[in-house]
Amino acid sequence: MKSWISFLLPNDEYKEKRMLYFFAEGGIILFLSLIIMIICNGFFNLDIETALLVSIGIFLFYVSGRYIISGIEYTDIATEHTYKKEIKHIFSRTCSFVVIFMLLYLMVDGVPSNKDEWITIIGLLLSVSLLWFFTSYLSLKRSYNKNKQLL
Amino acid sequence: MKNNVKITRIKLSITQQRLAQRVGVTRQTIGLIEKGEYNPSLQLCVSIAKELNKTLDELFWEVEL
Structure with missing residues (x-):
């Protein structure tokens, strides 16, 4: 399957599938957090820089956290x-x-x-x-x- | 998905690492397939079957283990 995101994905099909899940989950969590921030913005004023940094942080933290915890980075370390x-x-x-x-x-x-x-x-x-x-x-x-x- | 990959591989004295290299995946992926914790793509099933000189039926058809 051809997609521009392929360059970010590993060659191994299991790792590739897991990574796609992590990116997709991260994207949905980011989307939900943006909706929450829009709602919160009605009650207290969020400055744009904070909102952008929080959004980037949420996505990066989630995707890298899932990758680290999943144990798929060091595939050959078994002894x-x-x-x-x-x-x-x-x-x-x-x-x-x-x-x-x-x-x-x-x-x-x-x-x-x-x-x-x-x-x-x-x-x-x-x-x-x-x-x-x-x-x-x-x-x-x-x-x-x-x-x-x-x- | 239960399968006969591990039994066949051991009978042929092939290591997980060697099989993984030959079919272009990681050892972890082969281990997961053998344990039935990951369902490989049809393309990978065919590659594994070819490397182990077996048919898809012999390796992946439902079996009583």
């Missing part, structure tokens, strides 16, 4: 050995991200001039990398548990 190896891989990927981000930041924005700027950049970097590591780890754990049962 203890590959599981531990993948954890190390996730850890090194996160560390690489931290280093590359920090270097790019220093190159583009220059060295932070005061303590507050350092705290802001390090805080942001730590939050993003911890979130990335935690979501990857959760996805791996769910995939591993699912794959173990299918052996």
Whole structure:
């Protein structure tokens, strides 16, 4: 079946079907949340920026949350050995991200001039990398548990 | 959907990984099909049947397990 959304979908047919469900569910939840926001707008004033950010957040949070929890990301991780190896891989990927981000930041924005700027950049970097590591780890754990049962 | 994919695959000494690679899906998908937790498309059923040298009837027709 040809569709412009195909470039976002994996080649495996089971994953493809699951992803389509997640996108469709996310779309319906987004639609309902927009209706709720229109109704709420009659009672209190929602500024456009907040409404747009909330809408984008709802869709992204729902679709990525469902993807992580479904355990379909790491399809080949089914043994203890590959599981531990993948954890190390996730850890090194996160560390690489931290280093590359920090270097790019220093190159583009220059060295932070005061303590507050350092705290802001390090805080942001730590939050993003911890979130990335935690979501990857959760996805791996769910995939591993699912794959173990299918052996 | 109950099927004979797992039994046939084991008789032919083919791993899930190898079968998955040959039919162009992931190992997880093969595992789900074998457990009857995912109904594959007709195209995938045919690919699996060809790889295992069986007919669709032999692999996927309703069976008493």
